[in-house]
Amino acid sequence: MAENDGAYGRAMTVGVVAPALLCAGAVVALLAMLGDVPDPVATHWSGSEPDGFASPTLVPVMTGLVGGVLPIALGASVLRSIRRGERGFVLRMLPAVALGLSVLMSVLMVGSIAMQRGLADAADAPSVLPVLAWGLGASLVAGAAGWLVQPRHVPTVHEAAPAQPIALAPGERAVWVGRSEMRPAALAAIIAGVAVAAIAAVANWVVGDTAVAIIVTALAVLLAVLAASLTVFHVRADASGLTVRSAARIIRMRVPAADVASVAVIQVSGLSQFGGYGIRQIPGATAVVMRSGPALEVTRRSGRRFVVTLDDAAMAAAVLAAVAEVADAAQD
Amino acid sequence: MLLRIDPESSAALYDQIAGSVRREVAAGRLPAGERLPSARDVAEALDVNLHTVLKAYQQLRDEGLVEMRRGRGAVVSARADALAELRADAAALAARARSLGVSGETLAALVRAAAED
Incomplete structure (x- = not known):
């Protein structure tokens, strides 16, 4: 029953296809405006004054990453579970969030660049707040629509x-000793994350700001400790009951x-x-x-x-x- | 990994522990490259002396079923695959012995004699 409710196709449309089309549209619109905007353009505002500037060619790239890759990854993450026949709140929620996020980023990026058309200096750019308000409003509407378009998920039991x-036999003892582990691919992704944080830490010590370096190093160490202690659990069933403890013996249940x-x-x-x-x-x-x-x-x-x-x-x-x-x- | 010991049995505890590991390997539940639980964990779980477990692991290493690797503990060796491969033959042989009315102990003696030839 759950397999024929169209949840997979709807989740795909809401969480992957729609964000991809939106993001592609936004990138095309941005490329079309490249000639009309000052170089550099304002990309960051504090209050109503622009305070951050970048090359206009960077904006479509950022839009592709933040407004496209990130939401699509989010939306696609539930597809395998849904295809397996699983249903649940989170599985319906994530594609809707992906759609909302991509609408927010597209409106924000296109809107903030569009209002700088014809300006000689990006420092004269008006406040970004109206665009932000439009973006938030549109993303809420899109997110709600994305939620409603998907069929109701009855949680799988x-x-x-x-x-x-x-x-x-009388007097015989039996125990089970083993491990609860992640899949190798998931573990590899976590190790890669820790490695990136470590490289960022080293890079900041070498060329960056000391304060940033301290923060990034702390983050890298924290990630490494978490990865070491939360990716493998030792599990034991013996006469005393069930014991589950993390590899680094920090957690014990x-x-x-x-x-x-x-x-x-x-x-x-x-x-x-x-x-x-x-x-x-x-x-x-x-x-x-x-x-x-x-x-x-x-x-x-x-x-x-x-x-x-x-x-x-x-x-x-x-x-x-x-x-x-x-x-x-x-x-x- | 399932481990069973019977303190009442005449077989030594370390023999029983090694036997449990062998059975898991033969059943294909411990494939080559798999890490055995630490001797300390096993000793705590079975409520036996740590040296008893170490002696069992030593025995398994001597017969080539596990390798001791620095920092990784005891790891099931490639020999495990051979054991798992023989399992089907052993099951067929056991079934044939049963149908002929030959007891398990007699069959084991027969196999041992054949292996020693």
């Missing part, structure tokens, strides 16, 4: 497969065996179920979501769920279910 405890009410294997989709990846808190559940796919789901005695994505979730669940049974028997 995945069936939980209750775990069968593995059979243990536990579900004691006696607190385990039930164990199941579920299919997780990060974006539609938890609004993203990482350590997620949603009403009624805490989750360590490193990727979409199979995950171990533990329901506590309070009813709260704890979810961690694992390739071999079935085996981990079977061990934890057996451990919980033993703990249950010990309590009686």
